[in-house]
Amino acid sequence: MSVSYRQPGVVLTDRRFTVPLDHNAPAGETIEIYAREVAAADRPGQDLPWLVYLQGGPGFGANRFVGRQAWLERALKEYRVLLLDQRGTGRSTPANRQTLPLRGGPAEQADYLTLFRGDSIVRDCELIRREITGGAPWTVLGQSFGGFCTVNYLSTAPEGLSAAVITGGLPALDAHADDVYRAAYPRIERKVAAHYARYPQDVERARRIADHLLSHDVVLPNGYRLTVEAFQSLGILLGGSEGSHRLHYLLEDAFVRTPGGGELSDAFQEEAQSLLSYAGHPLYALIHEAIYGQDDRPTDWSAERVRGEFPQFDAAKTLTGDGPLLFTGESVHPWTFDADPALRPLRETAELLAARADWQPLYDRERLAANEVPVAAAVYHDDMYVDTAHALHTARSIRGLRTWVTDEFEHDGVRAGGPRVLDRLLALARDEV
Known part of the structure; x- marks a missing residue:
């Protein structure tokens, strides 16, 4: 049962979803994914398009905003927002020193954790999207590691996306x-x-x-x-x-x-x-x-x-x-x-x-080269966490991607820059600037 409550300027709704632990074994064990829906207080029931936020990390739950902080002010002008606690984080089924022994010893724990990378997160998103949008595509905002997940999304399930915006999160496609x-x-x-x-x-x-x-x-x-x-x-x-x-x-x-x-x-x-x-x-x-x-x-x-x-x-x-x-x-x-x-x-x-030496590929160069999803990415000049040269090389590999290269912000620009960063990226993705 969903529970709704209010903060200044917003209505929040707790949402929980059941997904397979291993998407390649959909009839097997399941885990829970938690997400917080955020809607503008003056239109909580309106049928607005969805924007799902993929947090940086890995390993962090979605930001716990109060009201319309940071980029939410801009997003809520036209979207319902879904703040996703990626698998293993926040209020989703946790993975930590207290819970991992339930899996068994270190070997079993390591096998379990291989299922907590970006490819599994994207497949979670696709199940959740079909449940809450009725099959309609949504917009994704990927910050840092969330951007890595977004590039996986473009590689594996672009049909689920109406647009994608990435902040400080264009990964090297094939670098070790x-x-x-x-x-x-x-x-x-x-x-x-x-x-x-x-x-x-x-x-x-x-x-x-x-x-x-x-x-x-x-x-x-x-x-x-x-x-x-x-x-x-x-x-x-x-x-x-x-x-x-x-x-x-x-x-x-x-x-x-x-x-x-x-x-x-x-x-x-x-x-x-x-x-x-x-x-x-x-x-x-x-x-x-x-x-x-x-x-x-x-x-x-x-x-x-x-x-x-x-x-x-x-x-x-x-x-x-x-x-x-x-x-x-x-x-x-x-x-x-x-x-x-x-x-x-x-x-x-x-x-x-x-x-471990059996990691599966995360990105598909051919699909990215044929991309048709509107995509825009903020690349922070000399970003400490994500190499600018790697990011720009990847940007050139994704058909139609538009970049905004700036030294106005550090890696946390989408938070520190408030509504401006998201506003500019949405305009780039829509070819409005």
């Missing part, structure tokens, strides 16, 4: 994870340099914290082991519109004087653990590299291996000189599963996924 991270580390280094140019005082602060972590065993209040590599991973903030400022404020509160000397402050530790813990989104860590798996090569902890090709990211070596400490970005490493108590029970499962 190694190619993705080999392009990422220089990009991350540029973002770190830009941060230090804005906040030069942070150079010494970051070096001091790293030096402290190399000589002390620091365990955060939630049990997270804060190593220097974990500290460097806070650079993931630098891909967002406010990230550099947030990192600066975190660093300036790092130390406090105590009778035993300088120690990392409680305030710093509290904020660091909230940023580093995967307790709320473990799927991100478990299948992050798997979203790039498409051939008979394992991902094999790609981010960790490729990092070795960039010795400037080695904190211990950096501290023997006077150079700035480099932060890292959107990457998952074997040590992540040792450091985070929310992930430790899943370390063996993660190892099996990293070793």
Whole structure:
């Protein structure tokens, strides 16, 4: 039974759908998918077209907006919006350290998690679409990983789409994870340099914290082991519109004087653990590299291996000189599963996924080259999370796709830019600009 309720300017309706765990075995086990319908408060019953939102990630439930925040203000002028909690996230059947043991041991858990990539998410969408639209196609808005899912949608079920808009989410169509991270580390280094140019005082602060972590065993209040590599991973903030400022404020509160000397402050530790813990989104860590798996090569902890090709990211070596400490970005490493108590029970499962070599292709170049769905994509210049060169190469591979390349926004432009980003992309897709 659907339940409706109100927030300022909107009517929300909880929706639940039952879908096959494995779409290739539709008569087998099922899971539940949750989605929140959002309609403008002055026309909740109108027969408007649908827009489904595919959240970035992987592993995050859809945004929990209040009222008409961010891009919703523009979308609700003409659509009913469906905020989908992708399988395993949010209020959909969860996949985490508490629930995965129900599947069995690590091997069974790893097999289960292979069914949580973009191809399965798109097949969920198609079942849901037919249930709620009566078969009519809908518009999809894909942010980041949601854009990867959208390109899979265009490859496998374009008949379900009336239009597609993508923000910061055009994937490399056939690159291995190694190619993705080999392009990422220089990009991350540029973002770190830009941060230090804005906040030069942070150079010494970051070096001091790293030096402290190399000589002390620091365990955060939630049990997270804060190593220097974990500290460097806070650079993931630098891909967002406010990230550099947030990192600066975190660093300036790092130390406090105590009778035993300088120690990392409680305030710093509290904020660091909230940023580093995967307790709320473990799927991100478990299948992050798997979203790039498409051939008979394992991902094999790609981010960790490729990092070795960039010795400037080695904190211990950096501290023997006077150079700035480099932060890292959107990457998952074997040590992540040792450091985070929310992930430790899943370390063996993660190892099996990293070793897997039977990933199915996610994108169909021939279908994309013959695409007839109106598509527009925002490509953020020097996006920290998605390589611009890869994105533009993919854009040229999708027939009719129109790009908006901009350095006005970072990766979170669809949120930070409010209605403007969606408005421009819809106009591009409709050939109105």
